[in-house]
Every structure is written in C-alpha cells, then in structure tokens.
Amino acid sequence: MKDKFKRGKWKEFLDWAQNRSLSMLHYCTGCGAIELPPTMTSRYDMSRFGIGPAATPRQADLLLVTGYLSTKTLRRLIYTYEQMQEPKFVVGFGSCTINGGMYWDSYNTIKQLDKYLPVEMYIAGCMPRPEAILDGLLKLKDKIETGEAKGYEEYKENIEFYHKNQEEALGEVQRTQ
Amino acid sequence: MIEMLMTAIKFLLITIFSSALGLLFMGIARKVIARIQKRYGPPFYQPYLDVIKLFGKNAITHGFIFDFGSIMALGGVIATLFFIPLGGWYLYSMSGTVILVIYLLAIASLGMAMGTVGSGNPQASLGISRALTQMLGYELPFLVILFGLIYKYQTSSIVGLMEAQAGGFMNWNLFTYPIATIIAFIVLLGMMGKKPFDAMIAPSEIGSGPVVESGGKYLGMMMLQKSITIIIELALFVNLFLGGAENILIFILKMLIVWITATMIGSLYPRFRIEDGVLFYWKWPLMIAIVQVLFIIF
Amino acid sequence: MRNEKEVIKLIENNLDPLEINKKRKQNLSVSFTPDKTIQSLSFLKSNSYKHLSTISCVDWIDDNEFELVYHLFSYEDYINISVKTRIDRDKATFVTLKEIWPVAEFYERDIHDFFGVEFEGNDNLEELILENWNEIPPMRKDFDTREFVNEEYEWRDYNGQKHTD
Numbered sequence: 235m236k237d238k239f240k241r242g243k244w245k246e247f248l249d250w251a252q253n254r255s256l257s258m259l260h261y262c263t264g265c266g267a268i269e270l271p272p273t274m275t276s277r278y279d280m281s282r283f284g285i286g287p288a289a290t291p292r293q294a295d296l297l298l299v300t301g302y303l304s305t306k307t308l309r310r311l312i313y314t315y316e317q318m319q320e321p322k323f324v325v326g327f328g329s330c331t332i333n334g335g336m337y338w339d340s341y342n343t344i345k346q347l348d349k350y351l352p353v354e355m356y357i358a359g360c361m362p363r364p365e366a367i368l369d370g371l372l373k374l375k376d377k378i379e380t381g382e383a384k385g386y387e388e389y390k391e392n393i394e395f396y397h398k399n400q401e402e403a404l405g406e407v408q409r410t411q
Numbered sequence: 412m413i414e415m416l417m418t419a420i421k422f423l424l425i426t427i428f429s430s431a432l433g434l435l436f437m438g439i440a441r442k443v444i445a446r447i448q449k450r451y452g453p454p455f456y457q458p459y460l461d462v463i464k465l466f467g468k469n470a471i472t473h474g475f476i477f478d479f480g481s482i483m484a485l486g487g488v489i490a491t492l493f494f495i496p497l498g499g500w501y502l503y504s505m506s507g508t509v510i511l512v513i514y515l516l517a518i519a520s521l522g523m524a525m526g527t528v529g530s531g532n533p534q535a536s537l538g539i540s541r542a543l544t545q546m547l548g549y550e551l552p553f554l555v556i557l558f559g560l561i562y563k564y565q566t567s568s569i570v571g572l573m574e575a576q577a578g579g580f581m582n583w584n585l586f587t588y589p590i591a592t593i594i595a596f597i598v599l600l601g602m603m604g605k606k607p608f609d610a611m612i613a614p615s616e617i618g619s620g621p622v623v624e625s626g627g628k629y630l631g632m633m634m635l636q637k638s639i640t641i642i643i644e645l646a647l648f649v650n651l652f653l654g655g656a657e658n659i660l661i662f663i664l665k666m667l668i669v670w671i672t673a674t675m676i677g678s679l680y681p682r683f684r685i686e687d688g689v690l691f692y693w694k695w696p697l698m699i700a701i702v703q704v705l706f707i708i709f
Numbered sequence: 710m711r712n713e714k715e716v717i718k719l720i721e722n723n724l725d726p727l728e729i730n731k732k733r734k735q736n737l738s739v740s741f742t743p744d745k746t747i748q749s750l751s752f753l754k755s756n757s758y759k760h761l762s763t764i765s766c767v768d769w770i771d772d773n774e775f776e777l778v779y780h781l782f783s784y785e786d787y788i789n790i791s792v793k794t795r796i797d798r799d800k801a802t803f804v805t806l807k808e809i810w811p812v813a814e815f816y817e818r819d820i821h822d823f824f825g826v827e828f829e830g831n832d833n834l835e836e837l838i839l840e841n842w843n844e845i846p847p848m849r850k851d852f853d854t855r856e857f858v859n860e861e862y863e864w865r866d867y868n869g870q871k872h873t874d
Contacts (some may be wrong), residue, residue, distance in 0.1 A: 275448075309840075349863075383750070405841040
C-alpha cells in the first residue's frame with residue numbers, strides 16, 4: 235500500500251518545500267493547550283524552523299490535537315479535518331490520544347484517536363515539555379521530506395473503516411463534501 | 412513588431428523583479444520583528460518557500476466569481492505598477508499622474524471584494540467592509556497634502572514632482588515640508604495594513620479577514636498581490652517625499668530604510684478598532700494637513 | 710447588614726423549616742418539605758437574597774431519595790444560604806423555579822441530563838452537555854462506569870499483553 239507508485243521528481247520538490255514551511259492549526263481541546271504558548275514565544279522559538287500559526291482550517295497543513303476529546307468535540311474535529319486541503323497531517327499530543335490517559339475510565343471521552351482519524355506521530359507525556367514538542371515536530375519534518383507521511387491517502391482508501399468507527403461513537407455525522 | 416516584443420519582455424521583468432523584491436522585504440520584516448522580541452526568527456528567504464508550498468496544494472473553488480475576483484485583484488495591482496517610476500526604469504510613467512495611481516489602487520480592493528462575495532462566508536465580508544472603510548479614512552489627509560504639493564510645483568505627474576526636488580539633498584520634501592512628510596508617513600502605515608491600523612486582517616478576531624476561505628493557489632496569489640502592493644506604496648512615498656533616485660540601488664536602499672522604520676513602529680502598538688481608526692484620521696492629521704496646505708498657498 | 714443570628718431568627722419567625730444550622734462563618738443551611746420550598750425561596754428573594762448561584766443534586770441511594778439544594782447569596786448581608794429539599798427517587802418530579810429566577814432553566818436542564826429529575830413547567834429539557842446518550846443518567850450511583858467503558862470501547866493491544874480490568 236505504501237509503494238503504489240514511485241515518487242516523481244515534481245513531488246520530491248514539493249515535499250522539499252512543504253517540510254520547510256508548515257502552518258499549524260492548534261485545536262486546543264484539553265489541558266494540553268497550555269504547553270503551546272511557551273513553545274511559540276521567545277525562549278523555545280518555533281518559528282525559526284518555519285512553523286507558523288494559521289488562522290483557519292482552509293489555510294492550514296498540520297492539525298495538532300492536544301489532549302482528551304469528548305464525543306461532542308470529536309464531531310467538530312472531524313468537520314474541521316475534512317475542511318482542510320491536501321496534503322494534511324495530524325499529530326496527537328499527550329497520552330490521552332494514545333490510550334485514554336488519565337481519563338481512561340470516563341464514560342464520555344474517546345480512548346484511541348487512531349480509529350477515527352489517521353495520525354502520523356504521537357508525542358508522549360502528560361503534558362510534554364516544549365523540548366519534547368520540538369523533537370516530535372522535527373521528526374515529523376524528516377518524515378515529510380522522505381515521503382513517508384501519507385496519512386491523507388490512507389484516509390481516502392480506508393474510508394469505510396473510519397466512517398464506521400465514527401458513526402459508532404457519535405451517531406449520525408453530516409457529510410457535505 | 413520587435414518593439415512590441417521588447418515591451419512585453421520589459422513588462423515581465425518589472426513584474427517578476429518587484430514581486431521578488433516585495434517577498435524579500437516581507438522576510439526582512441519578520442526577521443526585524445523577531446529580533447525586537449529577543450528571539451531568532453525564520454530565515455529571510457521564508458516567504459519564497461511559503462509561496463512555493465502554497466502553489467503545490469490542492470484547493471477547492473467556490474464558483475466563477477471567486478476565481479475571477481482573485482485574478483482581478485492581482486491584475487489590477489500589476490497594472491498600477493507600470494505607472495510608477497522605479498529608480499531609473501520608466502515604462503509608462505511619463506504619462507502617469509498621481510491621481511491616476513490612487514484611482515487604480517482601488518481596483519485591487521474591489522477585486523478582493525468580488526472574491527469574498529463569491530465565497531459566502533460572513534467573516535470575509537466583515538473583513539472587506541472594514542478594509543474599504545479604512546480606505547475612506549486615510550484618503551482624506553493624503554489628498555489634501557497632494558493638492559498642496561501639486562499647487563506648489565504646478566505639475567501633477569510623478570516624474571515632474573520627482574525632478575522638482577533635484578539638486579541637492581536639502582531640496583527633498585522631507586526637509587522643506589517636514590510636517591507633510593510625517594502626515595504622509597502615518598497614512599502609509601494605514602495603507603500597508605500595519606498595526607495600529609490592521610483591523611482588516613485581524614487574525615484572531617475574524618480569522619484573517621478577506622482570505623478566510625482561500626487555501627492553496629488562491630492564497631498564493633493573495634501573497635503575491637500583497638508583495639507588489641508593498642512595493643507600489645513604498646515607491647510612491649519615496650518618489651514624492653524623499654526625492655526619488657536615478658540609480659536603482661539607491662532607490663532600493665531608500666525604500667528599505669522607510670520599510671524598516673514602519674515595521675519597527677508597527678511592532679509596538681496594539682490594534683485600533685475600525686471606528687477609532689477612521690475617526691483618528693479625520694481629526695488631528697486632517698487638521699494639521701489643512702493648516703500646512705494653507706501655509707503653502709499663502 | 711444582618712448577623713447570622715438575626716437571619717436565623719427571621720427564618721424561624723416567618724417560615725417553618727425542618728432544621729436550621731450554621732455550618733461555619735457566613736454560611737447557613739435550611740431544609741424544608743417539598744411543598745413549602747417555592748414560597749420560602751420567593752420570601753427569601755424579597756428579603757435581599759437575590760442571587761441564585763447554582764442548583765445541585767445529591768443521590769441518597771440508601772434512603773431512596775434525591776436531595777435538591779439551592780444556593781442563595783445576598784449582597785447586603787454577605788451570607789450564603791443553602792436551601793434543601795428531599796424528593797422521592799423512583800418518581801422524581803419537582804416544580805420549576807423558572808418564573809422567579811429565569812436562569813434556573815439551565816440548571817434544571819443540567820440536572821435532568823445527569824440525574825433524570827423531571828421539572829414540571831419547564832418545557833426546554835433537552836440535552837445540554839451529553840450528546841447521543843442512550844443509557845441511564847450517568848451521575849446516579851448505580852451506574853458503573855468501568856463496566857460501561859469496557860463494553861463500549863476497545864483497548865489497544867500491546868504485543869499480546871491485554872489491558873486488565
């Protein structure tokens with residue numbers, strides 16, 4: 235599934251440009267959002283790697299899911315993910331997206347983000363420190379440059395799997411385009 | 412036939428040159444702001460990478476009017492570029508007057524307004540109505556000062572106003588009419604959309620204004636339009652108040668000094684609300700400009 | 710500005726409570742029977758206790774009763790009063806407080822969502838915080854959340870080592 239066709243020269247050039255300028259939409263859902271402002275300001279500067287903030291989903295490449303997700307927020311997150319333009323990447327932040335984290339026995343949060351959206355990279359920690367965030371984002375940049383970050387294509391291929399899981403958790407989800 | 416080909420090649424060269432220079436100025440501004448805030452910033456060639464990446468993404472379109480609005484904005488700005496003398500390169504600027512340039516600058520905003528009508532997002536129409544209201548605000552003191560200068564030098568073409576300041580360094584309008592220069596600098600801050608007058612872009616209030624629904628190549632075209640607009644406005648200011656230049660390198664140096672000063676002032680202030688911004692332009696700058704023009708005439 | 714003792718005397722003279730006590734400084738608690746609660750609350754509102762902070766609910770599963778608590782505050786005396794009533798657990802209904810304080814509509818919607826108490830007169834009892842919920846109301850003490858989670862969600866498989874419990 236990964237080597238369906240080889241990466242041509244044009245795609246290699248676009249990946250070279252893509253990994254040097256990522257614009258990030260940080261979806262601050264849980265308590266993890268408090269570690270992002272220190273990463274963006276003067277001490278652990280994130281903009282020297284080319285990563286900058288984006289204002290709307292239509293202008294963003296990277297969706298950063300910080301923390302736990304209740305079912306109400308998951309529905310809005312899926313609408314946001316489907317509005318982004320390709321190529322797009324999802325990063326899961328903190329241990330609540332890996333296996334439920336601190337809220338593993340709560341009736342209202344979801345336990346694995348992997349079943350609803352295709353995740354490229356997880357950053358572990360409850361909350362990860364800014365050095366850990368930068369380490370994870372730099373590894374994501376290497377992954378984009380070699381062409382292995384293909385989450386958006388897997389979403390399109392296995393769309394029935396993802397849709398079935400989403401409807402099991404949420405009931406009915408509106409699909410517009 | 413050969414002449415038409417040469418003119419077409421000159422068009423292309425001037426467009427590519429000013430767009431590349433505009434993107435470089437945007438990168439320099441980001442680096443200056445970062446150093447003021449005591450951190451390293453992105454490298455100064457970052458906007459080039461942004462534009463290349465944006466043209467490689469897929470984008471969805473919202474219909475014919477949306478596409479046409481983006482093209483009209485970019486085309487209007489390129490058409491305005493040919494009437495301004497840039498250093499020693501004159502294309503059509505022998506026949507270009509100041510009033511024509513101000514008139515053509517409005518086409519870019521109208522193009523963006525058409526694009527936002529096509530997209531159908533209420534935040535976009537909020538952003539573009541703020542931009543047009545602000546244009547209503549800053550045009551008044553600017554036109555008052557321009558009429559004063561036109562009366563004094565009895566010519567309204569930009570080349571004429573530039574050559575009237577020749578002959579030495581103390582002949583610039585900066586030193587003969589310093590108050591008019593300061594008012595024109597405040598108007599320049601409003602035209603370029605720097606703080607404190609950037610209510611029309613406003614990234615966290617209305618989701619960056621008129622470009623809220625554009626992604627991919629439409630956003631790339633808007634970035635190119637912004638870069639050429641910066642060059643047009645800086646060149647206008649340098650020609651009218653700082654004496655222009657015959658050599659292209661000295662011209663770029665003068666534009667760079669004005670740009671860095673505007674960036675440094677803009678990085679200190681918060682944002683005006685749109686009603687406060689327009690009323691600010693109609694109060695003190697307008698009164699001082701009228702006093703200055705009466706002083707010129709009598 | 711009234712003292713706590715004067716407030717206790719005011720309540721004893723004009724209403725008839727089941728029990729009053731002073732919990733700590735600036736904090737009293739009063740309890741009534743269900744049919745006298747609404748008129749006591751409006752009497753307190755006309756005596757400067759104008760601020761309804763919130764409404765909460767306690768599940769006494771051994772006595773088979775719910776207890777509704779109304780928290781009031783006065784800006785003149787600076788004293789908090791908690792007004793309590795007990796209602797039956799199997800047929801949990803009560804009268805709404807919407808006509809006296811309009812904001813009580815949202816607190817009652819919240820309690821209906823999590824405990825299942827019906828309020829007569831309030832016709833806007835939709836879901837406020839939960840979404841798409843088909844089980845018994847989750848804050849009752851006979852709802853076992855670990856069993857619910859183990860049934861509804863799958864756990865990740867760590868190289869053959871299953872998640873216990």
